[in-house]
Amino acid sequence: MKNIYLLGATGSIGTQTIEIIEENPEELNLVAISGYNHLDKLIEIASRFSLQMIAVKNESDASVLKEVFPNVTIVEGDEGLVKLSTLNPDDENGILINALVGMVGLKPTIEAIKIDRNILLANKETLVVGGHLINELLEEHHVNLYPLDSEHNAIWQAINGEDKKTIKKLIITASGGAFRDKTREELKNVTLEDALNHPNWKMGNKITIDSATMMNKGFELIEAAYLFDIDIDKIQPIIHRESIIHSMVEFIDNSIIAQLSTHDMHLPISYALFYPKRKENLVEPLDFFKLSQLHFEPINYERYPLLKLAIECFKIGGSKRVALNAANEAAVSLFIKKKISFLQIETIVINTVLKHRIIPNPSLEEIIEIDKEIKAQIYKEYEK
Numbered sequence: 001m002k003n004i005y006l007l008g009a010t011g012s013i014g015t016q017t018i019e020i021i022e023e024n025p026e027e028l029n030l031v032a033i034s035g036y037n038h039l040d041k042l043i044e045i046a047s048r049f050s051l052q053m054i055a056v057k058n059e060s061d062a063s064v065l066k067e068v069f070p071n072v073t074i075v076e077g078d079e080g081l082v083k084l085s086t087l088n089p090d091d092e093n094g095i096l097i098n099a100l101v102g103m104v105g106l107k108p109t110i111e112a113i114k115i116d117r118n119i120l121l122a123n124k125e126t127l128v129v130g131g132h133l134i135n136e137l138l139e140e141h142h143v144n145l146y147p148l149d150s151e152h153n154a155i156w157q158a159i160n161g162e163d164k165k166t167i168k169k170l171i172i173t174a175s176g177g178a179f180r181d182k183t184r185e186e187l188k189n190v191t192l193e194d195a196l197n198h199p200n201w202k203m204g205n206k207i208t209i210d211s212a213t214m215m216n217k218g219f220e221l222i223e224a225a226y227l228f229d230i231d232i233d234k235i236q237p238i239i240h241r242e243s244i245i246h247s248m249v250e251f252i253d254n255s256i257i258a259q260l261s262t263h264d265m266h267l268p269i270s271y272a273l274f275y276p277k278r279k280e281n282l283v284e285p286l287d288f289f290k291l292s293q294l295h296f297e298p299i300n301y302e303r304y305p306l307l308k309l310a311i312e313c314f315k316i317g318g319s320k321r322v323a324l325n326a327a328n329e330a331a332v333s334l335f336i337k338k339k340i341s342f343l344q345i346e347t348i349v350i351n352t353v354l355k356h357r358i359i360p361n362p363s364l365e366e367i368i369e370i371d372k373e374i375k376a377q378i379y380k381e382y383e384k
């Protein structure tokens, strides 16, 4: 039996993870969950399981939950997330699933690795801002960190059993997001509702906006560089509209292994949860005769300046990635609140990164401080 400590239970990945847990009660035991704004949903999930701990946003939510679940430990705020990720430190069957959105996921991941807990990671921002810290700790604690992101999960499946030295490049596919057929001129007038209308995937709001700006693909390149310890110049993003090939690995003999399936996150989540076992009939099978064609297009970096910027930030190193992520989180949240236009997301992120003075090899405390400062500055300027 695996004991699951789930951060971000109320979100898109969290909800799908819970469905898998409910379908496999003999193998998976949900121990603790967290939520943030969706308190009703959190209560509804908690009422279906026998939990030890629930983490909520703040004190007032905590007092509501204490009334409803008097026998469950209720914790709150960012520290509550850490208490959840490190609950029962001697639990050898414990797995932390990090399905939070944003860099708030970094500290609970770090603390879970420190108690030797294996991690299933959806929260890509953790690696974007703190990949250098995470990799050091993974090595020190001999802990596994498995990717839930469909592209990285596909690469993991394709690499399985291969000699790492024989990898020539990783090919990461991108649907192109909601605005893949719009010119930059047309982007001036797009709305929040347009941006949230992703052609292939139903996901949380932030990642859907990040897909429309292609910041998401930039983050995924950084994520892949850390996960697979590969030079970022050997990771090629390409547009693949159908989201059927989730990513590919090209080897030195020019053989390419790709992972294909219908686009459904239940597959990568289950693959990571049950690895090395595979589950039967998880998603709709692919019918090659119904797939008329698969399309591939090169990426135009001028069209997607945030993707280009993410690669540059990774190469420059130090705290540039932290500034990139902080500015993006703030700008996307302003766009979701309809305080800025779609193209202003890019302007805010680019200007912030240009201004940022690099701190080499930032510590966790420095990352948290930089993140806080940058977000505060941006909110002060635009949130009137």
Ligand SMILES: NC(=O)c1ccc[n+]([C@@H]2O[C@H](COP(=O)([O-])OP(=O)(O)OC[C@H]3O[C@@H](n4cnc5c(N)ncnc54)[C@H](OP(=O)(O)O)[C@@H]3O)[C@@H](O)[C@H]2O)c1
Pocket: 007, 008, 009, 010, 011, 012, 013, 014, 034, 035, 036, 037, 038, 039, 099, 100, 101, 102, 104, 122, 123, 124, 125, 148, 149, 150, 201, 202, 203, 204, 205, 206, 207, 265
């Ligand atoms: N969705 C996908 O298909 C997909 C695919 C690949 C990778 N990912 C990655 O997986 C992560 C989660 O994505 P998602 O689409 O599931 O996001 P989501 O639907 O927005 O869910 C995010 C979760 O985090 C919680 N949360 C938000 N802000 C928080 C904060 N400040 N403190 C504590 N908890 C907070 C939310 O709680 P409330 O809902 O209660 O507010 C929710 O449970 C992201 O990093 C994303 O890039 C997602």
